[in-house]
Amino acid sequence: MSHVLMSTSAAHGHIHPNLPVIAELVARGHRVTYPVPERFADAVAATGATALRIHTDLPDPAKGEQWPDGGVEAMRLFSDEARSAYAQISDALQYEHPDIVCYDGSGWAGHALSRVWGTPRVELAPHMIAWDGFEEDMAEALAPLEEPEGLAWRSELDGWLDEVGAGVGNREFLGRPDRSVVLIPEAMQPNLERVDRERYTFVGPVIGDRSHQGLWPKPTTPLLLVSLGSAYTDRPDFWRDVVAAMHGTGWTTVLATGPHVAREDLGEIPDDVLVREWVPQLAVLAHASAFVTHAGMGGCSEGLWHGVPMVAVPQAVDQFGNAARLAELGVGEHLPAGEVTPETLRSAVLRLASSEVVAQRCAEQKAVARAAGGAVQAADVVESLIPRGVGSACAGCVCGAGGCGGR
DSSP states (O other), X not given: OOEEEEEOOSSHHHXXXXXXXXXXXXXXXXXXXXXXXXXXXXXXXXXXXXXXXXXXXXXXXXXXXXXXXXXXXHHHHHHHHHHHXXXXXXXXXXXXXXXXXXXXXXXXXXXXXXXXXXXXXEEEESSOXXXXXXXXXXXXXXXXXXXXXXXXXXXXXXXXXXXXXXXXXXXXXXXXXXXXXXXXXXXXXXXXXXXXXXXXXXXXOOOOOOGGGOOOOOOSSOEXXXXXXTTSOOOHHHHHHHHHHXXXXXXXXXXXXXXXXXXXXGOOOOTTEEEESOOOHHHHXXXXXXXXXXXXXXXXXXXXXXXXXXXXXXXXXXXXXXHHHHHHHTSEEEOOGGGXXXXXXXXXXXXXHHOHHHHHXXXXXXXXXXXXXXXXXXXXXXXXXXXXXXXXXXXXXXXXXXXXXXX
């Protein structure tokens, strides 16, 4: 039995995509330590992993705290978190280093620890990954990190990496991983033909058993699910527009509004609209005829998994690119937030849901998503990187041949 450390940041979009992989590793007999704050401990424990409870200063949307839209402010948030998590994890595991570290693009603490410990590492990426020419193609988006404030932040990150003995500078540290398992549909990856397939393995959306989250009854009318994820839900005007758009259409509309919008903020709620703070999204999508989403990668992947046409209303960061990609695939439309009205939203939903071409494209992408390797293939890659002999009866055997029974 080997010991696996999983390192990421305290956000739904970073933790939930890898949990089926963690469950698969546990099922194969590996022991997984997963540092998370208390609010994610139950979800991690449900996989069979050990939730190492740590403190985090990252925003908690459930408390009304908002994430920055990006830029240097967001990078500094992650580097501050890395310093804190690194200290807590290294203290907890000082006498028992893991045999391999899994991390994602925000799991800088685990990444740094793997370099300090000399431990193999593999990225579990719940997001798009870099392609050949990425830096040139994304120069405008990356420009803030090359301006004075960004360069000052890079220097601070270099200081921390040097302090802990990671042995690399910030550019290599933030650059391409040695090995990566990509937990998204290939269809959502930009410039797929320019991706290094020796470095990156796509396993498709990793969808695990979520029956513990609850089920959803099969509707008697077409069902629309509307969700803006966990971080961008404080949009009362948007929710009112949805109600106005869908009332009287013959559809049942389910609003997953999050904790920041009170029911009374939405005005009178008609019988064909259900307002919930949270819903078991995957269970609802199993019955949905359409999905209005902020186009986070998790929501896009789940929509493709169930073959549901999507109206993408992006709010921040990578969601704009995801929205454009859904439109390119022919499985959805991009409706900019500033153009949302009851009329535009209603038209988009009804147009997508009635299109035979869109239905065919959704069916094709659903088949592709379900034929991908998923958690099983992801776990295969992780296991292939664990040093031979680790976890066996003779790991650490003093005689070198197993004659002592591993004593």
